Amino acid sequence: MDKFIPLFVILPLIAAFLIPVFGRFLKAFNKTITLLVFLTLLILSLFYLFAGSQASFVYHIGGWKPVNGVPIAICFLLDPFSGFMLIIINMMAFLSTLYSVSYMTRYTGENYYYTLFAIMVAGLNGVVITGDLFNLYVFLEVTVIASYALVAFGTEKEELEASFKYQVLGGMATALILFSIGMIYWYTKTLNIFDISAILKDSSDYKLIEFTQLMLIAGFGLKAAIMPFHGWLPDAHSSAPSPISAMLSGVVIKAAGLYVIFRLFFNMFEISYVIGIIITVIGTLSMVVGVFLAIGQWDLKRLLAYHSISQMGYVILGVGMGMLILSRNGSEALAALAITGGLFHLINHAVFKGLLFLNAGSIEYRLNTRDLKHMGGLSASMPLTYSTSLGASMAISGIPPFNGFFSKLIIIVAAIQARYYVLALLAVVVSIITLASFLKFQRYAFYNTKVEHEKKKYRDVPFVMILSMVIMALLCLGLSLLIIPDVRDNVLQPAVDVLMRKNDYFINILNM
């Protein structure tokens, strides 16, 4: 398996190179190769998950093995947590590309679109599998440069403004991240995450480490659009083409922001109470404030973008509570439950928010508007868009048979068991307000028949768009199965174990 690890970065890069070269001579070459690459990577990551082995694999670039436990080369690491993220990334990339096949016919320059898409996915896969801090920064930049360009893909006034805003804030985040990587290197004289974790275990200079941790939270918080740093997200996510919105909301803010925060703060730094408090508080803040900002929106994609902030709050709340419980030497089972809830909500949010953005894209594809006041009565003319979006709306607001209910339930149960009653109450209240907000979406988009337009004019969207939406809607239902203990033990539990593992595990990895 360890021979396959670099493919996650190499294959999308090869596709990104081949598309501009051959794309202009061969029709449909760009779509075919992008789909094939993402399907291959999805099968590879699923193969890792279902092969039964939850082992970790290390790939040393250039074949430079560690000497006496001192790592020399950049290493790629595939462990259950990064495998879990790889599944989310490649699944969403495949389904969004499938949707793009019809959707992107509205735009010119399709070759550039698929090139940038492949580069973005290469960067995301790289962020997730790398075991080296500076290499992580490089892949992060590869991802965000591609997504800056994709946000501005329409090159109208709104897209350009949103992209400029995103780039200025992203540039500041980059400066902060690079600065804190420099601080860590200064202190430990190494860049390998596992080597750093072994050194930080014995360190006593808490002030410097805490300063670096705060810098990292600010930097990656900007990338993940957590509450005080969320300003760019509604603009960027609502201006991008819809499949890209689905990728940005569903994958990029998770893999480039939250994944790195979790990985670094659980596996690289020692878990501390102060950082646990900070992460839980910003998680709760973004959960509450995001939903209140969302409820007044009339622009459909902007409403969904604000809900992304709010739902990311749930994920951070779950994992942050796990960190708090661990740092106070609480029961490990309870911490594992909280973290399980957070990671479960992470994969759920990728699916249902991706689906909602694709629904918004379908409505925009036929009606050319994102304003809820100009929609209405679409339940008759676009039945499949309507039914899939109903499923996704119920999933995001936590209605029982859908996946969102179970992950929110786990988070709330963990909060109550850990005696964080206020957090549990807030989580319930935010869920109810989310439901209200999505009732508004359903009513104005699909039921409101008072709006004057010729209903017969609209047909449902083309087949491939329907196909990718239906697959996602089925996933919304199917992911509920992760609540069953046997399935959970095979999929979620190994990823949670990686986060809870202590440093001995990484010393083994160093010598692999």
Place this chain on the structure above:
Amino acid sequence: MIVYILCFILFLVGLFGILTSRNIIKIVIGLSFMEFSVYLFLVLIGYIDNGQAPILSDNIAAAKYVDPLPQAMVLTAIVIGLATKAMLLTMAIRIYKKFNTFDIRKVTSLKG
């Protein structure tokens, strides 16, 4: 020590530029200042007084070498910074073509 303080002041100059200037090009310049101060910091990490270039030969003791890794990191970071700056300036040109202004206060098509 004074070098690190100057480096931090350069960072603050860049931040001040981003926060206060209204011209899009000046914002890009401010962002460059911030990034350059970070590059400077990275180079300073590996610096040793009276150090030597890290070329393996018999004449120099290993303790005299400056750390080569931050230099490699800075070169990579400069290349990445070039790409982001090119993208930002492209966007600035497109914004000028659409809005006919470089004033960030007049670039307000997004609200809410």
